[in-house]
Amino acid sequence: MPESTTENLCCGDVILVTSSTTSGRMSQSVGAVRSYIVVMRHVDRLSDEALLSAVALDERDAAAVFIRRFQRRVYGLALTMTGDAALADDLAQVTFERAWRHAGTYDARRASVATWLLTITRNLAIDALRVRRATPFDPDLLSQLLPPSAGVDPQQAAVEADQLGRLGVELAVLPMDQRRAVLLATLAGRTAREIADIEDIPLGTAKTRIRTGLRRLRAATAEVSP
Amino acid sequence: MNESQQIDCEAFDAHAEELALGQLDEPLRGRLLAHAAGCPHCHSLIDGLGTVADRLLLAAPQIEPPADFESRALARLGAQTHGAGRRLAGFRGLVGAAVAGAAVAAAVFLVLAPDDRQGAVTTAPIVATAGADVGSVQLIADPVPHLVISIPAPRPEPGIRTCELRRADGAWEEVGWWDAADIATGVWAVGIDAALLDATAMRITSGGDVIATATFG
Numbered sequence: 001m002p003e004s005t006t007e008n009l010c011c012g013d014v015i016l017v018t019s020s021t022t023s024g025r026m027s028q029s030v031g032a033v034r035s036y037i038v039v040m041r042h043v044d045r046l047s048d049e050a051l052l053s054a055v056a057l058d059e060r061d062a063a064a065v066f067i068r069r070f071q072r073r074v075y076g077l078a079l080t081m082t083g084d085a086a087l088a089d090d091l092a093q094v095t096f097e098r099a100w101r102h103a104g105t106y107d108a109r110r111a112s113v114a115t116w117l118l119t120i121t122r123n124l125a126i127d128a129l130r131v132r133r134a135t136p137f138d139p140d141l142l143s144q145l146l147p148p149s150a151g152v153d154p155q156q157a158a159v160e161a162d163q164l165g166r167l168g169v170e171l172a173v174l175p176m177d178q179r180r181a182v183l184l185a186t187l188a189g190r191t192a193r194e195i196a197d198i199e200d201i202p203l204g205t206a207k208t209r210i211r212t213g214l215r216r217l218r219a220a221t222a223e224v225s226p
Numbered sequence: 227m228n229e230s231q232q233i234d235c236e237a238f239d240a241h242a243e244e245l246a247l248g249q250l251d252e253p254l255r256g257r258l259l260a261h262a263a264g265c266p267h268c269h270s271l272i273d274g275l276g277t278v279a280d281r282l283l284l285a286a287p288q289i290e291p292p293a294d295f296e297s298r299a300l301a302r303l304g305a306q307t308h309g310a311g312r313r314l315a316g317f318r319g320l321v322g323a324a325v326a327g328a329a330v331a332a333a334v335f336l337v338l339a340p341d342d343r344q345g346a347v348t349t350a351p352i353v354a355t356a357g358a359d360v361g362s363v364q365l366i367a368d369p370v371p372h373l374v375i376s377i378p379a380p381r382p383e384p385g386i387r388t389c390e391l392r393r394a395d396g397a398w399e400e401v402g403w404w405d406a407a408d409i410a411t412g413v414w415a416v417g418i419d420a421a422l423l424d425a426t427a428m429r430i431t432s433g434g435d436v437i438a439t440a441t442f443g
Contacts (some may be wrong), residue, residue, distance in 0.1 A: 060300070060303075060304075063300060063303055064296065064300055067295075067296050067299045067300065068296055071291050071295055071296060071299075072288040072289060072290055072291065073284075073286065073288050075289055075290070075291035075295065076286050076287045076288045076289035077283060077286040079289055080286050080287060080289075089291060089292060089295065092291060092295070092299075093295075093298065093299055093302060096299045096302075096303070097299075097302055097303065100303050111277075111280060111281075114284060115280050115281055115283060115284060118280070118283035118284065118286070119248075119280050119283065121283075122248060122283055123248050126248050126249060164281060164282070164284055164285055167278065167281050167282065168285070171282070171285070182282070183282070183285070185243075185247055185279075186247065186279055186282040186283065187282065187283065187285060187286050191244075191249055192244075207243075210243050211243050214243055214246065214275055214278055214279065215275070217278045217282075218274040218275050218277075218278050221274075221277070221278060222274055
């Protein structure tokens with residue numbers, strides 16, 4: 001963990017000192033603005049956003065913590081979407097590489113770090129699945145994806161869906177057919193045509209379920225986040 | 227859809243879900259986005275659907291990857307760092323990242339050395355409530371708007387310090403906070419909105435009490 005020193009600072013001497021391994025690399029990284037130095041302490045306690053900032057600064061300790069913090073989410077989504085452990089592993093690796101490469105473009109106003117990272121995974125998985133859509137859908141997967149059953153007490157649903165917040169509550173109270181379609185489209189990366197095959201329903205019905213479900217979620221969440 | 231067909235709101239609406247789910251290829255995707263860029267209604271639609279589709283990814287099951295996943299990922303990044311693939315982290319990106327994280331926790335500190343002050347817009351002494359000058363604050367425009375606080379001998383008491391700027395209209399706006407235990411050097415920096423470069427004052431609070439102020443201009 002980098003440590004800072006505090007000796008002999010005068011007013012205006014706004015310099016912090018990082019560990020030697022970090023400062024040398026930082027001096028190179030920032031190029032012309034060579035006097036900007038970064039100090040990171042207690043990297044493992046950083047918020048997701050601050051941690052990503054540190055990753056953007058090429059800080060290896062931060063990168064390790066970042067990977068450790070998010071690898072289960074990233075790998076879990078990749079495996080859910082592809083059903084192929086080797087491919088999921090590769091996609092998850094590429095996800096972290098891209099996150100590290102593009103960390104400086106992250107915009108906290110648009111999404112949480114976790115959401116931002118998972119969209120990278122999703123897009124990679126969709127591209128991969130276009131090339132090799134051979135994995136049959138595992139029906140057990142859907143039951144794992146489904147949130148609390150319809151009709152559940154909204155307050156209880158809120159507790160169980162804390163990661164999703166209000167969206168999780170609304171998802172839990174969607175009609176089952178719409179929930180299945182929405183989750184297959186989002187978490188399993190399935191197209192309307194594939195959902196029609198999985199659910200044994202007409203294509204138009206699959207499209208309608210996705211459309212209606214997503215728009216209901218949009219309307220419900222928009223009500224609380226103007 | 228015929229690719230030469232004009233994208234109107236009706237056509238956009240028909241593809242909005244696929245677009246939000248990332249399932250469309252070019253050139254249709256680009257044409258739909260171009261339409262949304264000029265149509266507030268469709269822009270709002272795709273913004274909302276995209277937010278929902280993206281946030282639902284958080285519901286994916288969390289699964290432990292292979293045991294060596296982390297070491298392989300780090301090795302991969304290390305190879306990129308030492309190869310030609312890694313972009314150098316420009317300052318704009320650094321501060322951009324700092325801005326992104328500032329509202330949540332200012333645990334990454336960007337620090338300005340004395341020979342890089344040409345970008346300073348305004349400097350003011352920081353005065354403790356007891357009346358003593360304890361340091362300085364700078365509002366700096368280049369290369370991106372940010373604020374640097376320097377307090378050579380910070381108070382040893384632990385706790386959260388909150389930094390606020392007074393806008394031209396008189397309202398105070400929080401720009402970030404730090405934990406005194408993590409910043410013994412007394413230097414803190416944060417990216418700020420460009421509009422705050424016209425701030426008239428700065429104050430630092432602890433536990434709701436103002437402990438220091440600075441007046442610009």
